[in-house]
Each structure stands twice: as structure tokens, then as C-alpha cells.
Amino acid sequence: MSFVDIQGLRKNFGPVVALDGIDLAVERGSRTVVVGPSGCGKTTLLRLIAGFEVADAGRIVIGGDTLADGANAMPAHKRNIGIVAQDGCLFPHLTVAGNIVFGMTEDQPVKQRRASELMEMVGLESSMLARRPDELSGGQQQRVALARALARKPRLMLLDEPFSALDTGLRAATRKAIGDVLKEEGIATLLVTHDQAEALTFADQLAVMRGGRLVQSGRPRDVYSRPADPATAAFLGEAIILPAALHDGHAECVLGRLPLSAFGTSASRGTIMVRPEQIIVAGPDSEEGIRGRVVETSFRGSTCDVRIVLHDDETVFLNLEISSSTDVFAGQEVNLSVSGMAHVFS
Numbered sequence: 001m002s003f004v005d006i007q008g009l010r011k012n013f014g015p016v017v018a019l020d021g022i023d024l025a026v027e028r029g030s031r032t033v034v035v036g037p038s039g040c041g042k043t044t045l046l047r048l049i050a051g052f053e054v055a056d057a058g059r060i061v062i063g064g065d066t067l068a069d070g071a072n073a074m075p076a077h078k079r080n081i082g083i084v085a086q087d088g089c090l091f092p093h094l095t096v097a098g099n100i101v102f103g104m105t106e107d108q109p110v111k112q113r114r115a116s117e118l119m120e121m122v123g124l125e126s127s128m129l130a131r132r133p134d135e136l137s138g139g140q141q142q143r144v145a146l147a148r149a150l151a152r153k154p155r156l157m158l159l160d161e162p163f164s165a166l167d168t169g170l171r172a173a174t175r176k177a178i179g180d181v182l183k184e185e186g187i188a189t190l191l192v193t194h195d196q197a198e199a200l201t202f203a204d205q206l207a208v209m210r211g212g213r214l215v216q217s218g219r220p221r222d223v224y225s226r227p228a229d230p231a232t233a234a235f236l237g238e239a240i241i242l243p244a245a246l247h248d249g250h251a252e253c254v255l256g257r258l259p260l261s262a263f264g265t266s267a268s269r270g271t272i273m274v275r276p277e278q279i280i281v282a283g284p285d286s287e288e289g290i291r292g293r294v295v296e297t298s299f300r301g302s303t304c305d306v307r308i309v310l311h312d313d314e315t316v317f318l319n320l321e322i323s324s325s326t327d328v329f330a331g332q333e334v335n336l337s338v339s340g341m342a343h344v345f346s
């Protein structure tokens with residue numbers, strides 16, 4: 001049995017089906033990211049695991065302990081689960097030290113030592129222990145929130161969009177710092193986000209939700225390159241989705257004859273996907289390839305966004321991000337080829 005084992009979890013709010021039978025397994029010490037569009041049930045899943053809501057049906061077992069079985073639920077404070085929310089939720093009237101040791105029953109010197117250890121663990125100076133939360137930056141507040149959650153030595157850490165209020169640079173740095181601490185401590189983590197790049201970066205296991213259901217889970221690279229359906233493909237990044245004729249392990253489509261990564265279907269027609277980074281753009285003099293025309297470019301520093309329309313089918317547009325060292329301009333004729341394999345949706 002996995003460290004966290006969730007089976008058939010259901011939750012309705014009146015007529016709204018928030019969770020429609022979720023099965024999810026999380027291995028000990030690993031990082032699972034639950035990702036999906038707004039309203040798909042991510043936060044509800046976390047709140048049921050934390051014990052802040054009671055399920056209508058289903059089981060939650062952690063480390064062999066049954067935390068919830070239908071409406072029979074262990075109270076939140078007995079679950080030994082840490083949670084860090086979007087805004088940290090630090091107590092504003094307490095110092096950083098007061099926040100971290102809140103609820104600890106040990107003697108004062110033990111608490112002080114533990115608070116200093118935890119500050120070091122999350123990469124903050126002990127001198128900040130005397131400050132109040134409003135005297136810290138957003139990233140520092142999130143690290144204190146993590147230190148507070150770690151103080152209780154949780155067996156599972158739940159992170160509910162804890163980086164979303166931070167700006168881009170700080171967000172990446174805080175995510176890495178928090179991820180490193182949790183990995184070092186060997187604490188299994190469940191992160192909820194609607195940011196697909198964050199999900200792909202952070203996860204050992206990616207779990208994609210839609211409409212209260214888990215549509216796919218697996219290694220981020222596998223889910224990204226072999227998504228279950230076109231909506232999952234598009235949610236995880238730019239995707240080129242095309243109709244194709246299928247035979248002999250190949251797809252015939254407007255991008256030419258492409259090998260398929262897996263060929264589990266007997267259908268003669270289907271829908272395929274390639275990722276934009278598989279498209280190689282060459283100048284008009286190149287002899288091979290599919291002909292297209294650049295309709296729009298947008299310079300972004302190291303890369304350039306390019307929109308290309310195909311000659312043979314002017315309804316097909318490709319949105320690519322290419323190195324800005326390649327000089328392309330609107331109106332330019334190009335030749336396109338595809339590297340690697342196409343994925344066929346079953």
C-alpha cells in the first residue's frame with residue numbers, strides 16, 4: 001500500500017459535485033502536484049485530507065491509519081498534517097518566533113532552540129525571530145509559514161498555492177527552497193496549483209484534475225508528452241492538435257508523415273498531438289519540409305514567439321517559441337519539419 005492512499009473520494013456542496021470519486025496514491029517522501037483549472041476541486045481535495053471538510057464517501061489512509069472512511073472522520077488536529085496556504089496565514093499579532101512555536105508544549109529553551117533550527121532550515125536569519133509578519137517580505141512570510149508547519153513534525157505536508165502571491169523571481173526561489181527542505185526532511189508533499197509550469201517543475205507525480213475527477217496521473221514528462229486527452233494536452237502547455245490518418249505506426253497529417261509514440265488503436269483515423277518544441281523552422285531554401293509563412297513575431301529577449309500559417313491548409317496556425325538568435329520576420333517563407341514522435345489520443 002502507498003503512504004497516502006485515497007479511494008473513491010466524493011464531496012458535494014448542495015448541487016455542486018466538487019469531487020466525483022478521486023483515487024490517488026502518494027509514495028513516502030515524494031512530491032505530488034495536483035493541477036487543474038479553477039473550480040475543478042483541488043482545494044476541496046486538500047481540505048478533506050486536512051480534515052477541514054468531511055467527505056460524502058470514500059477513504060483516506062495515511063501511513064496505514066484510516067483518517068476518513070465516508071462520514072467517519074478523524075478531527076483535523078489529530079491527523080498530524082502540515083498545511084501552508086496561499087497567504088501563509090501567520091498570526092499578525094505574534095512575532096515570527098511566536099508563530100513558529102505556537103501550540104508547542106515543550107519548555108521555553110526547547111522552543112527557542114527549535115525555532116532557530118527551523119529558521120535555519122528554511123533559509124532565514126535567526127535575527128528575524130523577533131519581527132512581526134508585516135515586517136517580512138512575502139517570500140519570507142511563506143518560509144515562516146513552512147517553518148511553523150514543520151515545527152509539528154508532520155507526516156504529510158499540504159501546500160495550497162503557497163507561491164501564487166509572490167512575483168516571478170521570488171516565486172521560483174521560494175518554491176525551490178521549500179521543496180529542498182521538504183525533500184531533505186523526507187516529508188511527503190501534496191501541492192495544489194493552477195500553474196502548469198510550477199506543477200511540471202515541482203512534481204515527482206503530476207495529478208491532473210478536471211470537473212471533480214482525476215483525469216490522469218504519472219511522471220510529469222510522461223503526462224506532458226502523452227496526455228490522456230486534448231484538454232489535458234492544452235492545459236499543460238502549447239499543443240499542436242491535428243486530425244490524422246493512422247497506419248503502420250504512423251500518422252499522415254498536414255505536418256507530413258510522423259511516427260507515433262505508441263500505436264494502441266486500430267482506428268484508421270484519429271487525433272494526434274505534437275509539442276511546438278518539436279517543430280524545426282528552416283529558411284525557404286531548405287529543400288525538405290512543410291511550407292509555411294510567418295504571420296506574426298513577438299520578441300521576448302532570449303526567445304521569440306512566432307505564429308506560422310501552413311501553405312497547404314490556411315486554417316492551421318502554429319504558435320512556436322524559437323531562439324531569438326534566429327532572425328524571422330512577418331511575411332517570411334519557411335520550411336518546417338517535426339522531430340521526434342507524435343502522440344495519438346486513444
Ligand SMILES: Nc1ncnc2c1ncn2[C@@H]1O[C@H](COP(=O)(O)OP(=O)(O)OP(=O)(O)O)[C@@H](O)[C@H]1O
Nearest residue numbers: 013016017018037038039040041042043044045194
Ligand atoms: N463551501 C462551499 N460551498 C459551496 N460550494 C463550494 C464550496 N467550496 C467549494 N465549492 C465549489 O466546489 C467546486 C470545487 O471548488 P474548489 O475550491 O475545490 O476548486 P479549486 O480547483 O481549488 O479552484 P481554484 O483553483 O479556483 O481555487 C467549485 O465549483 C466551488 O464553487
